[in-house]
Amino acid sequence: MQCTAGLVERMMTGDRHALSRLFSLIERDTKALSAVMKDVYPHVGKAYCVGVTGPPGAGKSTIVDGLIQLFRSDGVGVGVLAVDPSSPITGGAVLGDRIRMQRHSLDHGVFIRSLATRGIRGGLSRSARAAVRVLDAFGCDVVLVETAGVGQTELEIMKVADTVVVVFVPEAGDAIQALKAGLREIADVFVVNKGDREGADRAVAAIDEEVHDTRAGSWWRPPVLLTQAINGDGIPDLHRAIADHRAQSEKSSRLEDRRRERRRLEFTEALRESIESRIARIGLGSGRIGSILSRVERGEIDPYLAVASAMDDQEFISCLMRDFGDKP
């Protein structure tokens, strides 16, 4: 684990190989993730994160592809993170979709990576948060996070984003269904893609009505855009809507609120991880903890009652923290 500082240093000089190695580490386990974050964190704070979510087949990758182009034509460094919770190991369909993004692969201002997350406690949202931090430190001005599907997991992941784009297809029923599933609350921009299909205008109107009802009087009224990403139609509008939302978020201090919440999550996750790794080493210790554990093991005291009383016992807690350094 000593090597992460060196890797971070090399990554920050633009070494993509080092960047890939860091990704592998944050995907591996919670311990490696924490170690990398310690070295990466001092260098973050510049990147703006845009999340793109919606049901499979809505055209998210095509939209992301279009956005990359527009950001690049402004000279902005772009990182793309493809997260597929339904297939954390292979990356599944996301990888296939990404083929069309490969034309960016020779552009040194773009870095595209899918995210696997076996073994990370706290799941995808924790890994995604860390991955965005790494891309931030790497020097990306904008990080696009694309996630497939609609469900609790995606809602969680979207907590990494400063602006959340939710993509639908014209079948209005699906859209309304998805809005009910909680996307309404997290969306900053709605997109109805495949705008040439029947029902596209109806879908826009239906979403617009929902938004009108639920966001009346709010500091930000999410626009509902019609796109046909395959031709690039509507993508400049989306690009502008993202910029608008960013400007409004900054003005209204909502951006700072989101980022506070994210730092808070990072703190509690790191704290949990640190305490967990000490608990895992219980029994290697001696003294008070060792003696309680021995009595539990012998069946003399009930493990659940032992914990309940131990947690009110300052001396026990002190031992727990003191007995185990950060070395295994």
Added chain:
Amino acid sequence: MQCTAGLVERMMTGDRHALSRLFSLIERDTKALSAVMKDVYPHVGKAYCVGVTGPPGAGKSTIVDGLIQLFRSDGVGVGVLAVDPSSPITGGAVLGDRIRMQRHSLDHGVFIRSLATRGIRGGLSRSARAAVRVLDAFGCDVVLVETAGVGQTELEIMKVADTVVVVFVPEAGDAIQALKAGLREIADVFVVNKGDREGADRAVAAIDEEVHDTRAGSWWRPPVLLTQAINGDGIPDLHRAIADHRAQSEKSSRLEDRRRERRRLEFTEALRESIESRIARIGLGSGRIGSILSRVERGEIDPYLAVASAMDDQEFISCLMRDFGDKP
């Protein structure tokens, strides 16, 4: 959560409705599980747990069904726990297989339940451990835990068992493969089921050789039995082998070793759960933790460095434990 003591009391008078309610609670979340365990634990310690594992289609349910009958004819109260990690929500194929067990459903000395485990941190093995405790307190003398598949999860679950039965079918290749996957180490009794199929004797010989190589000189040499569970052939031998292993385990104090390990796991899991629930409430607190968290949220200090230094800070740890009672 106040009601769990009452439920446990009713369950212990033989109320099956109360027993089912307790199962629902331990399946729900880690908090409910801990609450139930606090009330159940004083009443456990009598049940002997037999785990039955092996690849899908090996005939585990038929074997379990045969064992139920033999235990019942001895007048022994039997609990059966069907765990299917590959389908934690529906119970999948296990439910289908269990149909033939339904003839036991009118027998009040038998309780059969499948186990779902959404939302339990620590996963299936934690829920299974708790479920065995509940069946123990209910008065089951023997608890049979059946789990489908062969993988890391099953190996974990088998830590609940005092005797582990591993079931194969005659295709020797599969058996050897599974032995390599880690079943060799956890098996106390091997069964080659569907003994009428070609290659059954060869499979027995192959497993026997493996066992001979790896368990030479050990206190227990796992027998390799041939069964044809669908006709009941070989099941009395299996029943006897389980009794032998139990007797040897008790004599050699290996049973006590296993149970110590289990109590230890229960303690560390409960401790983790308790600390986690306090961490989840961070920020509701004030004082030192509140001030560190505020600085993290404002971005003045790096969350990862903050945790690293906090963990060496006795005062911080004391606050963490003191500031939050067990009430939310």
